[in-house]
Amino acid sequence: MEFLQNVDVGTLLIIAVGLIGLCVVGLLLMFGLQVIGSSLAAISGIFDLIGGVLGGGPAAWCGCLVLLLMCGGCAAVVWIVTTCNSNPTAMNFCTLLR
Numbered sequence: 001m002e003f004l005q006n007v008d009v010g011t012l013l014i015i016a017v018g019l020i021g022l023c024v025v026g027l028l029l030m031f032g033l034q035v036i037g038s039s040l041a042a043i044s045g046i047f048d049l050i051g052g053v054l055g056g057g058p059a060a061w062c063g064c065l066v067l068l069l070m071c072g073g074c075a076a077v078v079w080i081v082t083t084c085n086s087n088p089t090a091m092n093f094c095t096l097l098r
Contacts, residue, residue, distance in 0.1 A: 053061040 053064050
């Protein structure tokens with residue numbers, strides 16, 4: 001235990017703070033890289049899906065186009081109904097629905 005008598009308390013404190021800082025930085029890097037990796041995987045998955053639809057010819061993307069148009073039509077109907085329910089005099093189209 002003679003070697004501990006020559007160690008300064010300030011040096012031990014600096015070493016302890018440095019090690020704690022390294023642990024914190026390591027944890028931040030670990031979680032940060034996982035978040036970045038999952039985000040990039042999701043974005044590349046979307047591009048892969050779009051590329052597969054476009055590369056498949058008309059037979060592959062025709063159904064997707066019909067589905068997107070149906071979803072857009074449903075969204076438009078919901079928007080019109082909510083607008084007419086909140087303010088019936090907002091559009092002339094609302095009087096047609098009544």
